[in-house]
Amino acid sequence: MLNQFRQSKRKTLALVAGAFLAVTPLASYAQEDVQKGLEIATRSDVTDNGFGDSTATAQMVLRNAAGQSSSRELVIMTLERNSSKVGDKTISLFSTPADIKGTAVLSHAKITGNDDQWIYLPALKRVKRISSSNKSGPFVGSEFAYEDITAQEVGKFDYRWIKSEKCGGATCEVIERTPNYAKSGYSRQLVWISTKTWQPEQIQFFDRAGNHVKTLTYSGYKQYGKFWRAGKLTMVNLRNGKSTDLIFTDWKFSTGLSDRDFKSSALEDLR
Amino acid sequence: MSRLLMNYIDFILARRLWVIIGVVIASFAASSGMAYLTMASDYRVFFGPDNPDLKKWDDYQATFSKNDNVFFVLQYPQGEAFDQAMAVVVEDLTERAWALPNATRVDSISNFQRTLVVDDFLEVEDLIIGASELSPEELRDRSDFAVTEPSLYRAILSEDLRTTGVNIAIELQGNPDTEGRRTAVAAYAMADEIRAKYPDLKIAMNGSMIMNYGFVQSGERDAMTLIPGMYLLMLVLTLVMLRSFSGMIATLITIVFSTTVALGIAGFLGMRMAPIAIIAPNIILTLAIADCIHIISSIQKHLRAGMEKTEAIKEALRKNFTAVFITSVTTAVGFLTLNFSDALPFQYLGNITAFGVLAAWILAVTFVPAFLSYMPLKPATAPREGWLVTFMGRVADFTIYRARGILVTGSVLSVALIALALTNTLDDRFSRYFSEKLQVRQDLDFVSENLRGQDIFEYEIRSGLTGGINNPEYLKTLDNFVTWLRAQPEVDQVSAFSDVIKRLNQNMNGDDRAFYTIPDSPELAAQYLLLYELSLPFGLDLNNQINIDKSSTRLSVIIKDIKIVAQNDFLARVDGWAAANDPEGLIQPPTGISLLFAKLTLRNITEMITGNIIAVVVIGLLMMATLRSVGIGFISVVTNAVPVMITFGLWAIFVGQIGLAAAVIGAASLGIVVDDSVHFLTKYLRGRREKNLNKEDAIRYAFSEVGEAIVFTSIIVCAGFALIAFSTFQVNAQLGLLTAITVIVAMFFDFLVLPAILLLGTTRTQSQKTKGTTNVEPIPAK
Incomplete structure (x- = not known):
């Protein structure tokens, strides 16, 4: 109860702050850059619309500055939702290491509010609902924050176009985005979006003190029907030299997943 | 020539x-x-790149996380940490601290991640949110919780609940000297802002960034x-x-x-x-x-x-x-x-x-x-x-007449004092490097008195197996170790992974205190851990406690402010416990900044043994060449090396504890004190060789020619080094004082023992014969 009150208060604050910020860019940034930034982000988002559902196998490789590494594997299932007010539903099902095999995390993403999350622990044979007021936290000890890997819906950020430049064999639009999420670990991000695929090629993350702390690089893009998917995401932490690779294989689309599969009660039956 | x-x-x-x-x-x-020229301001500058202790510590930090930090310690003249006034300050500072340059993590009693359990719903959230709107009862509830939480109580919350700390983990990007200084300056500025906003609040600054900056402050002062x-x-x-x-x-x-x-x-x-x-x-x-x-x-x-x-x-x-x-x-x-x-x-x-x-x-x-x-x-x-020349003449006569007595007394005293020199104890604590005149030291002392000690021993508890930290046997050994450590009188606080997993087990079982135990199966522990990792906010992850493949965890022991001797005693007891209770050998030897410094002096003394030998040999050869006499060159080295050792003996009597300066004082002061002998012996030999004087008269000649100059030089050098004794940095101060004492001891040696040795082999009758005959002091130059 207290919590809800607090959150609503925060939202009000965010609204006020948002309104204020919406005015200030007029003074400092050209309105057309803000407009262009939003257009690029929207275009990027739209190219991905209509995939319905997908599954993929992800291998997560963690590396530290000393060169040691460890890996785990999980299957990620996604169900697209067409409303712009809510994000997609996802399930992450861990298959290795053995001691967490069968552990599944279900998220119902919201745009700026807290996601609903459930976790199924096979050792306990129970589903627990968990609070996820902490999107800024790392995803299972990796260099990816939870907020880095959830769906990047347009409404989560404010945008500003910075420049166009060559990236690899294509041209990229570079946009700056500022999180609307009060508890975000970042002050801003710079995103390179390829004009060929309209998918991100690189994202630079800036912490709350304004330092460039992490860089995420997308590589190995492949087209599945009309949808582009990166084969590998590499997040490098510039501060501590640690990095995490997310390597995707087995992309499948329209596999027939439905809302029923993305209910907390369904987690137990996943294998 | x-x-x-x-x-x-x-x-x-x-x-x-x-x-x-x-x-x-x-x-x-x-x-x-x-x-x-730039100013190095990093404790690491004390350790060479090949220093095995530093390597071990770097490996440890690479396995877990860098250990640099800024630590704000807060206290109001009255009241407790969970009183509203202080809770508001802590929440405010916790939020601001994220903006500190190079900050990667902030830990305080307000952002501690507490897990609340309602049926099958787990909520992980800040311990204090909106302190200004919390009722005294709500704050009391949080205070009661904090006392049961090992990572808070006696770590960032004092035993009497009066004092609390906000810790900011720092990872420097770019040039460590300039970035480190930027961080420390920003931290001091932040403290000033907080002080201005909350009058009466005491803020003591601490942490490795502040200590590093202490070098700069001390140097500037x-x-x-x-x-x-x-x-x-x-x-x-x-x-x-x-x-x-x-x-x-x-x-x-x-x-x-x-x-x-x-x-x-x-x-x-x-x-x-x-x-x-x-x-x-x-x-x-x-x-x-x-x-x-x-x-x-x-x-x-x-x-x-x-x-x-x-x-x-x-x-x-x-x-x-x-x-x-x-x-x-x-x-x-x-x-x-x-x-x-x-x-x-x-x-x-x-x-x-x-x-x-x-x-x-x-x-x-x-x-x-x-x-x-x-x-x-x-x-x-x-x-x-006037008097000085007359006095020199008297000294010369005294030395010559009492040569044997001086030799005997000198030898006995020397041997006794050199033996005493070995009773000096080494006590190198990083915290003691700064004089009480400096703010950084006053703050350190405040924290030691009001919150906890400064010395931290870092242990790696290594299972050797990927995911091995979830094994019940591993966790039980770890938990037993933690329990034993907490019962030791030297220990202020222990933080370890076993506390996290025990609390999770309790949370997952309806928050029943009976489940504050190690989970029964590795799967259960692994899945709890995964769940917990999913719920932590930015910067509060477990990467600083658990290594990358979950085969090792970190255990940090904060100990009370005790001397190195007592620390060693404690460490030996830990080894004993581990030998008896950790048959698998999970517990690795400790490391950490405190231990690096504790070993620094001994390591430098060992390294400087070669340096000292080379100094003695080269200076000895130089003397032999200059004086064109092997025997006298040899004597000069002995009469100068002995005063250095005697100084350590005097130090043992009056001070007893010696620091890093001890390592280099020999080589550094030998080159300085030998100067007086050069002057004395040059004149003595000129007397013998050019003026064909007998030993006694050559000694009188040397006294009259350079006795006064030796007194003056000794005063200059002694005064110069005595001034360094006022340095705000302990190593400098000891170096200055030790050299100053050595210079004076060496002067006495030059005036008393050196002539006595030169007279060795001369019979009593010979020396008596000449006694009192030549009182025409300055022998006219040719």
Whole structure:
């Protein structure tokens, strides 16, 4: 109860702050850059619309500055939702290491509010609902924050176009985005979006003190029907030299997943 | 040799204007390198790249996380940490702290991640949110919780609940010196803002970033007090001893140039100013003053004897050239051997001082004579004949008459004091490096008294298996270790992964305290851990406690403020416990900053053994060559090495605890104290060889020729080093004080023991025969 009150208060604050910020860019940034930034982000988002559902196998490789590494594997299932007010539903099902095999995390993403999350622990044979007021936290000890890997819906950020430049064999639009999420670990991000695929090629993350702390690089893009998917995401932490690779294989689309599969009660039956 | 020397001296005076111009240009050119000097402000500078302790600590930090931090410690004159007033401050500071440069993580009683359980719903959230709107009961509830939480209680919340801390983990990006300083300056500014906003609040600053900045503060303060103090001392000494304005100016220019040239060369060579190295200018000043006073007072003596000025300068230069050269070289050799230490500050101190001493020598035999030839110079005023000369004569007679007694007493005393030297205990605590005059030390003491100790031992508990930290056996051993550690009287706080997993087990079982235990299966522990990792916010992850493949966890033990001896005793007990209760060998040897420093002195002493031997051998060979006598060269080394050891004995009696300075004091002071013997023995041998005097008369001759000068040099050098004893950095202060004492002890040795040894082998009758016969003191020069 207290919590809800607090959150609503925060939202009000965010609204006020948002309104204020919406005015200030007029003074400092050209309105057309803000407009262009939003257009690029929207275009990027739209190219991905209509995939319905997908599954993929992800291998997560963690590396530290000393060169040691460890890996785990999980299957990620996604169900697209067409409303712009809510994000997609996802399930992450861990298959290795053995001691967490069968552990599944279900998220119902919201745009700026807290996601609903459930976790199924096979050792306990129970589903627990968990609070996820902490999107800024790392995803299972990796260099990816939870907020880095959830769906990047347009409404989560404010945008500003910075420049166009060559990236690899294509041209990229570079946009700056500022999180609307009060508890975000970042002050801003710079995103390179390829004009060929309209998918991100690189994202630079800036912490709350304004330092460039992490860089995420997308590589190995492949087209599945009309949808582009990166084969590998590499997040490098510039501060501590640690990095995490997310390597995707087995992309499948329209596999027939439905809302029923993305209910907390369904987690137990996943294998 | 002497022909060459005479030609050189003629040249210097004939081309005096060019000499002055050349010296000034060269000095300015060399000094320009000072622009490249930066101040090292990182505790790591004390440890060479190959230092195995540092390597171990770096590996540890690579496995878990870097350990640099800024620690704000807060206390109100009244009230507790969970009173609303303080809770508001902590919440405010916690939020602001994220904006500190290079901050990666903030930990406080407000953002501690507490897990709340309602049926099958788990919520992980900040312990304090919106402190200003919490009721006293709600705050009481959080306070009661905090006391049960091992990672808060006695770590960032004091035992009496009065004091609390906000810890900010720092990972420096870019140049560690400049970034570290930027972080510390920003932290101090943040503390000032908080103080302004919350009057009456006490904030003590702590953490490795603040300690590093302490080096800068200490260096700046020393530079502001010691260097001006040194100049003042120079002014007084030159005016009293030379009574000459010209002499003072010549000395002033010499000491300024020799310091700036030394620092300039250091800058060109890419050296940095570092703690300890910061006293190099003081040492250079001291030794350069001694050089100048030697030469100038000699010129004045010859003026008094009726010589024309240019002739007096030439004669003084001729007589002192070798002695000043040798004393400079021996000093430089002594200091250069500091390169055997792997602590960069010692290397820098050694090299910069060596450059400076050699620069001072060059200036003393080029610039000083050339410059003085232009300046009006008064002859030495007469009254020096007075008591000191008479006294020297008395000392000479006493020494000669009581030679055997002196030898016996001297040997017994020496042996006793050297034996005592070994009773000094090493007590190197990082926290003790700073004088109580400095804010950083006052803050450290405040934290020790009000919150917890500063020394942290870091253990890695290694399972050797991927995911092995979830095994119940591993966790049980860890938990037993933690329980045992918490029962030890030296321990303030222990943080370990077993506490996290036990709390999770309790949370997952309806928050039933009965489940505050290690989970039964590895799967359960692994899945709890995964769940927990999913729920932590930015910067509060477990990466600083668990390694990458979940095979090791970190265990940190904060101990009370106790001496190194007591720390070692504790560490030995830990080893004993581990041997008996950890058959798998999970517990790895400890590391951490405290241990690095605890081993630093011993490591440097070991490294400097070679350095000391080389210093003794090279200085000994130099003496033998200069004096053209193997036996007397040998004696001179012994009579100078012994005073150094005696000083340690005196230190044991009056102080007892010794720090890092102990490692280098031998090599550094040997080169300095040997100078007096050079002067004494040169004159003694001249008496024996050129004037065919017997031993006793040669000793009397040496006393009359240089006794006074030795007293003066000893006073100058002793005063210079005694001034360094006022440094705000303990190592500098001890170095200064130890050298000052050594200089005085060495003077007594030169006046008493050295002559007695020289007389060894002379029979009593011979010595009695000459007693009292030659009281015509100054034997006229040929």
